Amino acid sequence: MILFDSISAKEQSSFAIRKVIEMIEIDANLIKAMLRNGKRIDNRKSDEYREISIKPEIVQQAEGSAEVRLGNTHVVAGIKMSIGTPYSDSIDKGVMSVSAEFVPFASPEFDSGPPSEESIELARVVDRAIRESKMVAFEKLCIKENEHVWMVNIDIDILSDDGNLIDAASLAAAAALMTAKMPKLEMINDKPVASKEERADRIPLTGIAVTTTFVKIGNVIVADPGLTEISAMDARLSIGTLDGKLCSMQKGGSVGLTVEEIEQMADMALEKGDELRKELEKLVLN
Amino acid sequence: MEQMDDRRERKIVIPGDFLGTGRPGHGTYAESGQVFSKCVGLAEERSGLHIVIPLSGVYNPKKGDGVIGRIEEVIFSKWIVDINSPYQAALTLSDATEEFVDLTKTDLTRIFEPGELVFAEILSVSNSKQINLSMRSRKCRKLRGGRLINVTPSKVPRIIGRSGSMVEMIKNNTGTQIVVGQNGLVWVKGEGEDLATEAILTIEEKSHMHGLTDFIKNMLESSPKRVESAEFDLEKEKQRGQPSEMLDEEFVQEEVDDK
Amino acid sequence: MKEEIKLIKNNKRIDGRKFTDLRPLEAKVGVLKRADGSAYFRIGNTIAIAGVMGPRKVHPKHMEKADRAILRTEYRMAPFSTWERSRPGPNRRAHEISMVTRKALEPVIFLEEFPKTAINVYIEILQADASTRCAGINAAALALADAGIPMKDLVSSCSAGIIEGQIVLDIAGQEDCHGELDFPIAYYPKKKHITLLQMDGIATNEQFKKILHLAVSGAEKIYEEQKKALRQKYQAELNQ
Numbered sequence: 001m002i003l004f005d006s007i008s009a010k011e012q013s014s015f016a017i018r019k020v021i022e023m024i025e026i027d028a029n030l031i032k033a034m035l036r037n038g039k040r041i042d043n044r045k046s047d048e049y050r051e052i053s054i055k056p057e058i059v060q061q062a063e064g065s066a067e068v069r070l071g072n073t074h075v076v077a078g079i080k081m082s083i084g085t086p087y088s089d090s091i092d093k094g095v096m097s098v099s100a101e102f103v104p105f106a107s108p109e110f111d112s113g114p115p116s117e118e119s120i121e122l123a124r125v126v127d128r129a130i131r132e133s134k135m136v137a138f139e140k141l142c143i144k145e146n147e148h149v150w151m152v153n154i155d156i157d158i159l160s161d162d163g164n165l166i167d168a169a170s171l172a173a174a175a176a177l178m179t180a181k182m183p184k185l186e187m188i189n190d191k192p193v194a195s196k197e198e199r200a201d202r203i204p205l206t207g208i209a210v211t212t213t214f215v216k217i218g219n220v221i222v223a224d225p226g227l228t229e230i231s232a233m234d235a236r237l238s239i240g241t242l243d244g245k246l247c248s249m250q251k252g253g254s255v256g257l258t259v260e261e262i263e264q265m266a267d268m269a270l271e272k273g274d275e276l277r278k279e280l281e282k283l284v285l286n
Numbered sequence: 287m288e289q290m291d292d293r294r295e296r297k298i299v300i301p302g303d304f305l306g307t308g309r310p311g312h313g314t315y316a317e318s319g320q321v322f323s324k325c326v327g328l329a330e331e332r333s334g335l336h337i338v339i340p341l342s343g344v345y346n347p348k349k350g351d352g353v354i355g356r357i358e359e360v361i362f363s364k365w366i367v368d369i370n371s372p373y374q375a376a377l378t379l380s381d382a383t384e385e386f387v388d389l390t391k392t393d394l395t396r397i398f399e400p401g402e403l404v405f406a407e408i409l410s411v412s413n414s415k416q417i418n419l420s421m422r423s424r425k426c427r428k429l430r431g432g433r434l435i436n437v438t439p440s441k442v443p444r445i446i447g448r449s450g451s452m453v454e455m456i457k458n459n460t461g462t463q464i465v466v467g468q469n470g471l472v473w474v475k476g477e478g479e480d481l482a483t484e485a486i487l488t489i490e491e492k493s494h495m496h497g498l499t500d501f502i503k504n505m506l507e508s509s510p511k512r513v514e515s516a517e518f519d520l521e522k523e524k525q526r527g528q529p530s531e532m533l534d535e536e537f538v539q540e541e542v543d544d545k
Numbered sequence: 546m547k548e549e550i551k552l553i554k555n556n557k558r559i560d561g562r563k564f565t566d567l568r569p570l571e572a573k574v575g576v577l578k579r580a581d582g583s584a585y586f587r588i589g590n591t592i593a594i595a596g597v598m599g600p601r602k603v604h605p606k607h608m609e610k611a612d613r614a615i616l617r618t619e620y621r622m623a624p625f626s627t628w629e630r631s632r633p634g635p636n637r638r639a640h641e642i643s644m645v646t647r648k649a650l651e652p653v654i655f656l657e658e659f660p661k662t663a664i665n666v667y668i669e670i671l672q673a674d675a676s677t678r679c680a681g682i683n684a685a686a687l688a689l690a691d692a693g694i695p696m697k698d699l700v701s702s703c704s705a706g707i708i709e710g711q712i713v714l715d716i717a718g719q720e721d722c723h724g725e726l727d728f729p730i731a732y733y734p735k736k737k738h739i740t741l742l743q744m745d746g747i748a749t750n751e752q753f754k755k756i757l758h759l760a761v762s763g764a765e766k767i768y769e770e771q772k773k774a775l776r777q778k779y780q781a782e783l784n785q
Contacts (some may be wrong), residue, residue, distance in 0.1 A: 248744055493782070
């Protein structure tokens with residue numbers, strides 16, 4: 001089972017560090033004080049991401065899937081495809097929907113019930129990075145104009161929330177899209193039907209969109225915030241990029257950002273986005 | 287009599303308006319040595335202290351305010367009182383009366399029953415907005431009969447007038463008893479209730495009009511509903527425990543003097 | 546084949562505006578009798594009404610905070626606000642907009658002055674012609690001030706974007722569905738802080754920076770109109 005690999009020695013040591021961290025009860029003030037001295041709680045550089053692991057094709061029943069770990073943040077994305085009718089305002093394009101759900105053990109703060117604001121925002125931010133970057137060639141997912149198109153349903157399961165779900169989920173969605181195989185199209189009584197067993201082509205993509213998230217804590221900006229950093233953050237900005245361009249943004253947190261801070265984050269996003277894209281290409285296409 | 291309405295330079299300010307350097311008072315905030323308004327209101331400056339008298343908003347209880355409350359329920363040895371604010375207030379038995387009451391023998395609803403109105407003083411407001419009332423002052427009492435008028439709390443000082451001048455004028459022309467709570471509730475009882483109500487609602491509507499006192503005076507004196515209260519005697523009222531004194535300056539905190 | 550829509554002709558936009566023009570706008574304060582504070586904000590054909598209730602007791606009680614008020618925002622589109630009837634009730638888009646609206650407004654409100662209470666802000670979009678979340682925030686900021694909620698400043702919101710390769714202010718109508726990029730922001734003018742920022746569409750870093758500055762300049766213009774509307778209501782009372 002890929003999902004529940006035994007914890008490696010390295011992970012165990014980070015586990016131990018985490019325990020200590022929990023025991024000394026990190027509060028926002030400590031994080032802020034450390035950052036003022038140029039130090040992050042886990043010794044990362046301000047623009048450094050946690051260790052990333054991406055494992056594609058982990059769920060056989062799904063057309064596409066990927067598991068992503070970003071430090072101890074752990075998500076799985078799955079893609080199911082079906083045939084449906086297009087929206088009236090885009091009769092010649094495939095349809096995509098993204099949902100995200102916290103699995104109850106993802107965090108002790110989890111409250112069951114209708115989807116939380118946080119999971120709704122997560123799904124919509126992931127959705128927009130994919131949609132706005134035009135990474136999926138939706139016009140090629142049209143089977144018959146105005147009648148039949150492919151529907152791409154991306155579901156994200158959050159297994160463990162240790163901060164920065166947005167980047168992890170967007171990496172998982174991208175990896176799943178890159179490795180998915182569409183069901184074979186069959187015609188039954190002149191109607192297109194998606195084969196249950198046979199798979200055919202890959203989903204037509206034009207590029208790889210990734211999302212990079214930055215938070216402002218006091219006057220410091222850091223990339224890939226962990227959970228403790230998120231608890232101390234003033235503001236957050238998630239930025240989707242594709243091939244040296246910016247394609248989507250979402251601000252979070254209850255403090256404002258200055259124009260200069262936003263500009264700085266945009267510059268960082270383009271740089272870090274390229275790094276993440278290379279990770280994706282390397283891991284997925286091998 | 288008239289100065290409170292007129293002449294004073296009153297400036298309408300809105301949140302974020304710069305008021306000057308100096309000290310931040312009620313309705314303002316300071317940021318790096320500068321004072322700004324934090325609400326829509328009238329700005330005033332007095333020897334470096336900036337205040338803004340808000341023109342809208344719910345009643346936020348302050349210690350020492352006289353308020354009209356409605357008894358909601360009795361819990362153990364206290365009453366829970368609705369004071370027309372986001373916060374409920376509590377009136378304990380010992381703050382309600384000086385007399386000894388044997389809890390084992392007395393049903394507290396015989397003192398104050400749910401639904402009844404009282405005029406009470408705010409004894410304390412804790413940081414977490416636990417509010418305690420007291421009725422031990424002579425001004426405080428149960429309000430029986432009459433009618434209750436709901437006005438914007440920020441307009442209460444206008445209804446009272448300087449040193450109670452406005453409310454006295456209404457009383458004298460309508461033969462009514464009037465109790466004004468800082469929490470925006472006004473209780474009126476007597477022959478000329480209708481005219482008194484009309485006058486109070488007019489003040490609320492035109493609270494910042496120049497020459498308001500004259501306007502109201504004229505309105506009362508020319509009304510066919512006017513009731514001459516020849517028998518009105520302030521001293522007698524006081525002896526009867528009527529709350530005329532509640533109009534003292536201590537209850538009129540925001541109505542600052544002219545000079 | 547679908548008809549091609551030209552969004553720009555002779556350096557003018559489809560509604561006749563220049564690239565950096567706002568649509569005509571109108572703001573009114575105190576439009577609802579039963580709300581503690583209210584405002585109407587129209588920009589072009591987008592109309593938002595905001596009503597504030599509170600501070601008041603929190604229901605359910607477990608949501609109350611001992612040291613401050615909670616701000617609740619609810620953005621809703623009237624079913625008749627769009628050409629095609631929109632299904633009533635909050636969908637995921639409305640949920641998200643409610644949330645980003647709350648975060649856009651929170652930085653200016655002195656929540657600590659009313660612990661254990663809720664300040665409820667309801668935004669109803671009566672007519673939707675793009676940039677509805679901006680109109681909603683502009684109305685909400687005015688409604689909060691009208692309700693006497695202590696605030697550091699107003700919040701002003703404006704969108705910018707790219708249509709047919711051109712950077713423009715205040716996306717409207719056809720530009721929303723056919724434009725390349727939509728970029729709404731909310732702005733806390735005193736502090737020069739951006740309290741809402743979303744971007745949908747592709748931009749180079751250079752374009753992005755231009756759009757950001759343009760959106761801020763739009764918000765600053767809207768701020769002036771908001772202040773005027775707020776003063777007007779109370780000045781009118783004073784002048785009676």
